[in-house]
Amino acid sequence: MIGQVDDKSFVKSFEKIFSDKVILLEQAAGLVSKWQEEVYNAAWYPFKFVGTGDGMKAFYEIVDDEDEKLKNLSEEFGEDVKNSVKIALKELNEFNPSGRYAVPTLWNFAHGREATLKEGIKWMINE
Numbered sequence: 001m002i003g004q005v006d007d008k009s010f011v012k013s014f015e016k017i018f019s020d021k022v023i024l025l026e027q028a029a030g031l032v033s034k035w036q037e038e039v040y041n042a043a044w045y046p047f048k049f050v051g052t053g054d055g056m057k058a059f060y061e062i063v064d065d066e067d068e069k070l071k072n073l074s075e076e077f078g079e080d081v082k083n084s085v086k087i088a089l090k091e092l093n094e095f096n097p098s099g100r101y102a103v104p105t106l107w108n109f110a111h112g113r114e115a116t117l118k119e120g121i122k123w124m125i126n127e
Helices: 008-015 021-040 068-077 079-095 117-126
Strands: 047-051 059-063
Touching: 008 021, 008 079, 021 068, 021 079, 059 079, 068 079
Parallel strands: none
Antiparallel strands: 047 059
């Protein structure tokens, strides 16, 4: 799902804190859920506009690393966790900026990007 926070970095971060696997997974799941709600919250807009440099005629949006919530997340749980949230925000802003909710898409996991129609058809034929 485009715009969903990846839980792997959260689990990895909590492995340093908790030795009990059950507690680790519960705590990580709770934090992932909290941050997924933050990502879906349209009132939180941690983006900034950056110009291309050519007389600042063209602008594009990037996730603002100086956002207070993201800075606190990074300080408490590390860069990998912050990057998981940033990726979800970036995907939502790119694929569904008006709705701020996750959308299904065909994904090429080998290349870490959205799959092309040709790749999807090839996969279906092989299955």
